[in-house]
Amino acid sequence: MRVSLARRAISSVLPGLLIAMAILTLTVYSIHLLSSSIATFAQLIKTSRRAEQIIAIRNIMAYSNGSIVVSIANIGGSAIERVSELDIVVSYLDPSGQQISYLLRFDLQPFPGCWWVDEICVEGITTCFPYHLHTFLKPGEVALVKALLPIQLTPGGWGYMVVVTPTGYRAERAFAVIG
Numbered sequence: 001m002r003v004s005l006a007r008r009a010i011s012s013v014l015p016g017l018l019i020a021m022a023i024l025t026l027t028v029y030s031i032h033l034l035s036s037s038i039a040t041f042a043q044l045i046k047t048s049r050r051a052e053q054i055i056a057i058r059n060i061m062a063y064s065n066g067s068i069v070v071s072i073a074n075i076g077g078s079a080i081e082r083v084s085e086l087d088i089v090v091s092y093l094d095p096s097g098q099q100i101s102y103l104l105r106f107d108l109q110p111f112p113g114c115w116w117v118d119e120i121c122v123e124g125i126t127t128c129f130p131y132h133l134h135t136f137l138k139p140g141e142v143a144l145v146k147a148l149l150p151i152q153l154t155p156g157g158w159g160y161m162v163v164v165t166p167t168g169y170r171a172e173r174a175f176a177v178i179g
Helices: 002-051
Strands: 055-062 068-074 085-093 099-111 114-122 128-134 143-152 158-166 174-178
Touching: none
Parallel strands: 055 174, 068 128, 085 143
Antiparallel strands: 055 068, 085 099, 099 114, 114 128, 143 158, 158 174
């Protein structure tokens, strides 16, 4: 008698218990998927913000011995770090309308107040020049300069607008103003 009562109690409670367990499992799984999606979305936003760099090339000083001093400041984006190597392909139109393209390869070393570039190698030119570069780009970043266009600066003077596309896993653009 007691066994049959126990069986009836179990059989009446078991379907509800199974349904409750199924609902609980689905709820936990949905929360997990939602939190995972939010985390992925947040990571995408973070990556996008980090990759979106606005840099200003504040100053370029060329000397008769071939050395050049370049000052670059990051004025947008998040974490600011320094590079150890930097390849830049520059392509632009000179005043006569001829397209000029060359590769700048920087090997940066620490230097008081900036980074010392051991040499700059220009594609098509066998000579490598000493170089100073003060930069806040990402470590190991390889940048492709898509355009170097003269622009009018205010309140006066002129400079270049540089459209930069970092290569590798980052495809976003950065804009730099030289002047």
